[in-house]
Amino acid sequence: MAENAQQLVRALxxxxxxxxxxxxxxxxxxxxxxxxxPTVVLRNRRALxxxxxxxxxxxxxxAYVSGDLEIDPGTDLYExxxxxxxxxxxxxxxxxxxxxxxxxxAPGRHLLATALRLGALGPAPAPPPEEVRRRRGNLHSRRRxxxxxxxxxxxxxxxxxxxxxxxxxYSCAYWTPAAKSLEDAQEAKLDLICRKLGLRPGxxxxxxxxxxxxxxxxxxxHYGVQxxxxxxxxxxxxxxxxxxxxxxxxDRIEIRLQDYREIPDGPFDAISSxxxxxxxxxxxxxxxxxxxxxxxxxxxxxxxxxxxxRPLHPGEKYQLSPFIDRYVFPDGELSPxxxxxxxxxxxxxxxxxxxxLREHYGRTLREWVANLEAHWPDAVSxxxxxxxxxxxxxxxxxxxxxxQNRIGINQVLAVRPTPAxxxxxxxxxAQWLAExxxxxxxxxxxxxxxxxxxxxx
Numbered sequence: 191m192a193e194n195a196q197q198l199v200r201a202l203x204x205x206x207x208x209x210x211x212x213x214x215x216x217x218x219x220x221x222x223x224x225x226x227x228p229t230v231v232l233r234n235r236r237a238l239x240x241x242x243x244x245x246x247x248x249x250x251x252x253a254y255v256s257g258d259l260e261i262d263p264g265t266d267l268y269e270x271x272x273x274x275x276x277x278x279x280x281x282x283x284x285x286x287x288x289x290x291x292x293x294x295x296a297p298g299r300h301l302l303a304t305a306l307r308l309g310a311l312g313p314a315p316a317p318p319p320e321e322v323r324r325r326r327g328n329l330h331s332r333r334r335x336x337x338x339x340x341x342x343x344x345x346x347x348x349x350x351x352x353x354x355x356x357x358x359x360y361s362c363a364y365w366t367p368a369a370k371s372l373e374d375a376q377e378a379k380l381d382l383i384c385r386k387l388g389l390r391p392g393x394x395x396x397x398x399x400x401x402x403x404x405x406x407x408x409x410x411x412h413y414g415v416q417x418x419x420x421x422x423x424x425x426x427x428x429x430x431x432x433x434x435x436x437x438x439x440x441d442r443i444e445i446r447l448q449d450y451r452e453i454p455d456g457p458f459d460a461i462s463s464x465x466x467x468x469x470x471x472x473x474x475x476x477x478x479x480x481x482x483x484x485x486x487x488x489x490x491x492x493x494x495x496x497x498x499x500r501p502l503h504p505g506e507k508y509q510l511s512p513f514i515d516r517y518v519f520p521d522g523e524l525s526p527x528x529x530x531x532x533x534x535x536x537x538x539x540x541x542x543x544x545x546x547l548r549e550h551y552g553r554t555l556r557e558w559v560a561n562l563e564a565h566w567p568d569a570v571s572x573x574x575x576x577x578x579x580x581x582x583x584x585x586x587x588x589x590x591x592x593x594q595n596r597i598g599i600n601q602v603l604a605v606r607p608t609p610a611x612x613x614x615x616x617x618x619x620a621q622w623l624a625e626x627x628x629x630x631x632x633x634x635x636x637x638x639x640x641x642x643x644x645x646x647x
Contacts, residue, residue: 194308195222198238201304204297205245208280211273215262216308228269229262235310242305243314247278251513255318255579271587275594320576322520329521330471332449336422338520339469343423347402349573352565353558353581358402358429361465361495362551362599372557375550380408383462385623386543386603387491388615389413393459396420396485398450399466403430403443410442418458420448450478456485464495467530471523475530479537486606489614492539494602497551499524500595518584527600539604540613548598555589 195214199222203209213223215231223229232238237258241249253259261267305311317323322341327334354360355372363375364382383405389395391414397406400419409415421427430445450466461482470478482492502508510522531541562569562582569578591597605613616622 193220194218195220197304198232198308199223201297201301202241205301207297208277211277212270228265228273230265230270231260231262233258233260235308235312236315238305238308238310239312239315242301242310246512248512248516250274251517251583252315252317252321254583255320255517255576256315257575257579258315267582267586268590271583271590275587275590275596279596317516318576320574320580321516323516325520330474332451334521335449335469338522339422340424341520342518343421344425345577346572347425347429349569349577350402352569352572353562353585355557355561357404358433359404360401362547363554363557364547365550365553372554372561375554376404377408380405381412382623383464383493383495383601384409384413386493386601387460387462388622389415389460392416394418394457396453396456396458396461398453398461398463398482399469400426400430400445401465402426403433403445405462405464406430406443406445407433407437407439410439411437415442415460417443418446418453418455419443420446420450420453422447422449451481453481453485457487457490458485459487459490460492461486461490462493462495464493465497467494467496468519468522468524471521472525472529475525475533476536479533479539483537483539483606488606488608489612490606491615492534492602492604492606494530494534494604496527496530496600496602497524498527498530498598498600500597501526501528513587514584517580524597527598527602530600530602534602534604538606540607541602541604542613542615543601543603543619545601545603546598547601548592548595551599552589552593555585555592559585559589 195216198216199210199214210223211227213221213225213227213229215221215229217232217234221229232253237253240253240256240258243249244252250259261270302311325334326337350360351358355376357373357376359376359380362379363369363372364379365375366378369375369378387395389409393413393415395406395409395415395417397417397419400406400421403419406417406419410417419430421430424447427445427447434440434443434445463482467475467478486492499508510519510524514522527544531544534541559582562578562585566578573581588597592599605615607613
């Protein structure tokens with residue numbers, strides 16, 4: 191029994207043809223793996239069965255979400271994820287595409303024999319209940335998109351409040367030098383968007399995927415606009431309407447439970463889409479861009495804030511992370527920023543500016559993880575232990591992905607030209623970022639040129 195971990199690690203390394211990047215402690219207390227490496231704990235034999243049936247990211251995720259696999263108390267979660275990510279990026283490991291068929295070869299049979307000796311062989315364990323398993327309807331049909339959005343966003347407004355903080359902004363913050371807290375940085379991001387859009391009192395703003403209403407509240411309160419926010423999350427819409435009423439802004443803000451494809455009442459003077467386009471899908475993206483173009487008045491601006499993946503290697507086929515697809519963003523899709531710009535231009539927009547905020551999102555995600563961990567008992571009570579573990583794993587992994595340049599995020603500012611071809615933007619970035627009237631700018635908002643980048647810790 192003292193050799194359980196050693197036998198297991200030897201068998202796993204034989205299957206993948208590489209040394210494991212982690213140290214492993216099994217349910218009997220034995221340990222094996224590189225000395226000093228981050229340590230994971232297989233709490234029971236079911237953890238091993240999950241790895242046998244899904245020997246890759248999905249098996250690890252299922253084991254962690256279910257609690258069958260734990261991070262050693264003396265090990266930092268980011269260390270484990272960093273080691274796993276570096277291992278997975280090895281070209282030889284990427285080419286393996288591990289699955290049940292690998293169990294048919296000699297290394298796989300050795301792993302099965304080891305599992306049999308350890309009493310861990312058996313049928314595939316049921317996935318944790320937080321996993322999406324059945325999806326109805328065509329990809330990115332309205333019905334299927336509503337179900338996907340509900341899976342991610344309708345998990346409890348109080349839970350999101352613990353994670354996101356009082357601003358309830360679920361997108362990358364903007365860490366200006368003046369930002370001393372997550373709340374400051376989110377206010378700076380909301381104001382940056384409003385200034386990029388050139389908002390003025392009386393203008394009509396559409397926020398596509400409005401979340402809990404934070405951007406439309408900011409725009410109406412500080413810039414005097416008439417705003418419409420749309421979302422297909424019932425819980426988001428309910429709380430956004432409540433916040434609008436409590437702010438006394440119901441005469442200037444309308445929150446709708448509505449798909450972006452169902453918005454009939456353009457034109458709008460400005461449109462924002464923040465953290466929503468990742469749900470659209472590559473096959474639907476041109477339709478999305480054309481619909482927003484049709485909803486925008488000539489000379490109006492679109493601010494599209496969207497996560498981007500890196501271009502594929504030659505011969506590589508795009509696949510969203512199995513963990514993200516099954517547990518976090520069902521049917522989500524990422525595209526390179528160049529593809530996004532191309533689709534917007536194909537729809538008729540003139541793209542005027544692209545700002546990368548990659549480092550800002552890494553820091554934002556670490557703040558969210560810290561919030562979750564600081565309120566862990568409450569988070570588990572509100573959303574369940576499995577859901578809380580999903581969010582901790584997903585946000586920590588994404589923080590590293592942004593920090594290590596495996597994914598990025600960009601704000602793309604585009605305009606619908608006038609019939610004469612004019613953009614109606616001032617000639618320089620400094621001018622159009624300084625457009626906000628002083629009486630409408632919130633206290634502490636940065637007045638910096640887009641070229642001034644804050645130091646990101």
